[in-house]
Amino acid sequence: MVDSTEQDVTDRVPPEDVFSILGNETRIDIIQALWQAENDHVSFSELRNRAAVADSGRFNYHLGKLIGTFVQREECRYGLTYAGRRIVGAILDGTYTKRAEIDPFEIGSLCSACGSSLEASYESDQFVVRCPNCAETVLRFAFPPGVLDGRPREEFAETASRWIRAQLSFTVNGVCPNCAGVITHSITRESEQHSRAAGLEYDCKRCQHHATTTVGMHLSYHPAVIALYDEHGIDLNEAFLQSYVDNADQCTSVRSENPWRISVSVSLADDELELVVDEELNVVERHRE
Ligand SMILES: [Zn+2]
Ligand SMILES: [Zn+2]
Incomplete structure (x- = not known):
């Protein structure tokens, strides 16, 4: 028989503790160094070189803060956890770090109310399609700025x-x-x-x-x-x-x-x-x- 009760998920760490871990440049450097490593897991010394932290004790201290949430250690080698990869993804897609604007451009569709050409734009982290004549918003959708990076402007729509x-x-x-x-x-x-x-x-x-x-x-x-x-x-x-x-x-x-x-x-x-x-x-x- 299929058990219909909800899965038992417990809180691992309070959110304020987890996010306070990230408020340090060296720790972000360590996370990015692990992301850039060619192998899934790297040794302590290789990671320290990649993160460019000269002081071994300081490096060890900050790495220790990341282990268990953003970094995992297996047989003395270090890699990112799922949460660590999500942090890298959030840095790269620009949700928290980037800004972008695209002025309105026509998308080849007509307003069903007045027949004017609909325009799309990117503003306040949202992709918006609206009619410039009757100001009706047809579509509004949150969209991370990093999606625009590395893709040609004409392919935006x-x-x-x-x-x-x-x-x-x-x-x-x-x-x-x-x-x-x-x-x-x-x-x-x-x-x-x-x-x-x-x-x-x-x-x-x-x-x-x-x-x-x-x-x-x-x-x-x-x-x-x-x-x-x-x-x-x-x-x-x-x-x-x-x-x-x-x-x-x-x-x-x-x-x-x-x-x-x-x-x-x-x-x-x-x-x-x-x-x-x-x-x-x-x-x-x-x-x-
Ligand atoms: Zn219209
Ligand atoms: Zn939700």
């Missing part, structure tokens, strides 16, 4: 498309992209951000992460929808932003509210796929024309 789709896949699969907690969803009849038949709200009960989207977006991860796009030579990962913003190939209607039955039709050329979902967003009907 495609990069954003891939990044947002990857992040949303966690949410769609019930995992919080912020804290790895449990994501729950609720269907709404109308949502403020989306003037569509049915909205979808995702919430994390652990960190209060919240996202507002559509049933159609949720279903864009369904294998049948991905396959339909593929049959038409379209990689939905690349085309996601365009298809989400345009929403021209999608038609959503509420068949009933009690119980919830929501129909989403996806049309590409002469092909139409209709999926009907229930309250749990399980597909209960599927039609192909």
Whole structure:
């Protein structure tokens, strides 16, 4: 029998203790030196050379502070723990250390309300798509500045498309992209951000992460929808932003509210796929024309 009780996860160290460990330049140097090491684990002397700390006693003291949380020791060799790799990732993606701005540029889609060209920009660590005429925000998504590093400016919209789709896949699969907690969803009849038949709200009960989207977006991860796009030579990962913003190939209607039955039709050329979902967003009907 499957045990349905929650897994037993205990706190290892209070968060204030863990993060205070990082408030020291030498310790950050040690973490970065371990990340740059070619081998997974390096010896004490090699690590000291790489971190460029001349004083052995001082180096030993700071290394000792990192062991158990950010650094692991196996048979006198040192490597990063999962938490240590996450710290390196946070330094590199620029979430805490970088700033970037991209002025508004047209993305080739029109505002459904007024027909003006929609513009995308990067501001306050968010990728934003809005109509410059009626000031309606179509999409707003947190986005680490490091994503822009090392990628051509003209590929920004495609990069954003891939990044947002990857992040949303966690949410769609019930995992919080912020804290790895449990994501729950609720269907709404109308949502403020989306003037569509049915909205979808995702919430994390652990960190209060919240996202507002559509049933159609949720279903864009369904294998049948991905396959339909593929049959038409379209990689939905690349085309996601365009298809989400345009929403021209999608038609959503509420068949009933009690119980919830929501129909989403996806049309590409002469092909139409209709999926009907229930309250749990399980597909209960599927039609192909
Ligand atoms: Zn407009
Ligand atoms: Zn969360």
